[in-house]
Amino acid sequence: MDLVYAYKKTDTNELRYSIRSAVKHLKFDKIIILGEKPEWLDALEIYVPDTAATKAENVINKLRATDDNRVSEDFIYMNDDFFLLQDYLEIPYYYNYTIKDWVEKYPREKGLHYEHLIKLYKEFPQGKYFEIHFPIVYNKKKLKAVIEKYGLSDTLMTRSYYCNEYKVKAVQTKDYKDTHNLNSPFISTSNIGFLVSQTKIKARFNLKSKYELNSQTTKY
Secondary structure, eight states: OEEEEEEOOOSSOHHHHHHHHHHHHOOOSOEEEEEOOOTTBOSEEEEOOOOSSSHHHHHHHHHHTTOSTTSOSEEEEEOTTEEEOSOOSSOOEEEOSBHHHHHHHOOSSOOHHHHHHHHHHHHOTTOBOOOOSSOEEEEHHHHHHHHHHTTOOSSTTHHHHHHHHTTOOEEEOOOOBSOOOTTSSEEEOOHHHHHHHHHHHHHHTOSOOTTBOOOTTOOO
């Protein structure tokens, strides 16, 4: 099973440490970058330019590119700001409460995310909310079918559409977004959150992975 990232080049260096965490705590066959591969990384690149107006629209276009014979039928989709902090022999499907819970408890200030949530709720009124900042296993044919069936134009709620459509066996968990607590089973960071946590993350994953190309100028 391949490890897949949708990626746009940045200078935050999160991807390097996300990969190191995956190498340490996961089993996978190869790394695939949907987008543009950084120079230091030894991985398969499926080039997908960022042509849409928003990040979420660009990412859904990159996920469409998994309909490619170089990508394993089932693949692990990982974000560059996800960091695994314990071993996972298999990737569980995690959810956080129900969709109804999220609709009823959503903050007073509502926007695009809330509009997507309401659409999701109409499709799955008894459904679970799977938007956890944690890697997920997709089947590329099923993912393509879900994107087409529900006309998904961005990645907001894609996990929840997929997991509710196929009634995956799931485990409830809390989300660990910007907790800065490396005793958690996994964490995810915003760009600012990574700046806050990077000293701890770099210390935790201080060994180069085999996917990092040798460079005398590399200081990470």
